[in-house]
Amino acid sequence: QQPVQSPQAVILREGEDAVINCSSSKALYSVHWYRQKHGEAPVFLMILLKGGEQKGHEKISASFNEKKQQSSLYLTASQLSYSGTYFCGTGPVGSSNTGKLIFGQGTTLQVKP
Amino acid sequence: DARVTQTPRDKVTEMGQEVTMRCQPILGHNTVFWYRQTMMQGLELLAYFRNRAPLDDSGMPKDRFSAEMPDATLATLKIQPSEPRDSAVYFCASGLGHQETQYFGPGTRLLVL
Numbered sequence: 001q002q003p004v005q006s007p008q009a010v011i012l013r014e015g016e017d018a019v020i021n022c023s024s025s026k027a028l029y030s031v032h033w034y035r036q037k038h039g040e041a042p043v044f045l046m047i048l049l050k051g052g053e054q055k056g057h058e059k060i061s062a063s064f065n066e067k068k069q070q071s072s073l074y075l076t077a078s079q080l081s082y083s084g085t086y087f088c089g090t091g092p093v094g095s096s097n098t099g100k101l102i103f104g105q106g107t108t109l110q111v112k113p
Numbered sequence: 114d115a116r117v118t119q120t121p122r123d124k125v126t127e128m129g130q131e132v133t134m135r136c137q138p139i140l141g142h143n144t145v146f147w148y149r150q151t152m153m154q155g156l157e158l159l160a161y162f163r164n165r166a167p168l169d170d171s172g173m174p175k176d177r178f179s180a181e182m183p184d185a186t187l188a189t190l191k192i193q194p195s196e197p198r199d200s201a202v203y204f205c206a207s208g209l210g211h212q213e214t215q216y217f218g219p220g221t222r223l224l225v226l
Contacts, residue, residue, distance in 0.1 A: 002155070032215070041204060041217035042156070087156060089215075099144050099208055100169060101215070103156040 001026065003090045005104035012078050012111045020073040020107045022088030030091035031064050031071040032101060037084040045073075045086075078111045085109070115139045117207050117218035125224045131193040134221045136205030137186055145188045146206040146215060147173075147180055156204075162188065195225045 003024040010018050022031060030049050034042040048064035048071060059076040071090075075082055085108045089101035118137045126132055138145050146161040160170035165182040173180065177196070182188045192199055202222050206215040 034217075041219050044214045044216065047214065099146075099163075099213065099215070100158065100161065102158070105155045 002102055003088055003104040005086075005088060005107045007107060008105070009108040010110070012109065014080060014111055014113055015077050016111075018075045018078060018109060020075075020086050020088075020109070022071045022073070022090070022104055024069045024090050024092075026069065026090070027093040028064075028066065028069050028071075028090050029093045031062070032089040032091070033062055033071075033073050034087045034089065034103075035082075035084045036087065036106075042087060075109070078109075080111050080113065083109055083111045117205055117216050119203075119205050119218040119221050121221060122219060123222045123224075125226065126195055127226050128196055129194040130225075131191065132195045132199075132223060132225075134190045134203055134205075134223075136188040136190075136207075136218055138188065138205070138207030139216055140186070142207035142209050142216070143185075144208040144213075144215075145182060146208070147188070147190050148204040148206065148217075149201045150204060150220075151201045159190070159203075192223075195223075197225045199223060200225050 003022050006021045032047045033045040036042040062073045064071045085106040087106045088104045091101055120135045143164050147159040148156050149159055150156045159173045160180040161168055162182045179191045202220045204220045205218045208215045
């Protein structure tokens with residue numbers, strides 16, 4: 001039931017790009033993306049509600065392929081501040097009126113100077 | 114700047130003791146979530162409330178955990194008796210309506226000896 005994120009960890013140099021994938025075995029109504037820095041609470045990045053929708057937040061964008069039950073997070077020209085653990089939270093079909101999310105295991109991103 | 118608050122921030126207790134964690138959701142938010150985060154299991158949903166009514170507590174060990182919302186400004190999570198395997202960071206999150214952003218509190222770091 002838990003969505004699968006890949007890769008588990010990635011190390012980048014400043015300015016490089018990265019893609020984090022989130023795949024579910026269930027039909028999805030929504031995908032939420034969060035970033036958590038060490039010792040802090042998860043912070044909301046974006047929500048995708050429609051299949052094929054792409055959204056952006058600064059130089060971070062995401063897509064949602066409803067048919068494939070997958071979402072991808074794109075980090076462009078990474079900055080040191082992007083370091084942290086990224087979680088996808090999936091809302092299965094049927095959860096549209098509950099808000100219930102199931103979170104992936106997380107992808108740890110480290111950006112080096 | 115509206116935020117979710119949680120108390121205590123840190124708690125060290127001995128096995129068998131009762132633990133109570135408190136959460137104050139953002140004013141006006143009608144949905145409250147309790148999560149537990151560990152290295153092994155990641156971010157797990159324990160229970161959540163809509164308009165103070167419990168919607169789902171299937172993620173919670175029923176024999177020792179209980180969650181309540183005595184009023185719209187307070188949610189509580191109790192563990193009685195506590196066990197070492199309960200050691201984790203417990204997050205409260207609040208939101209406004211379904212499929213909306215979840216705002217996480219700073220968490221309560223629990224260590225049961």
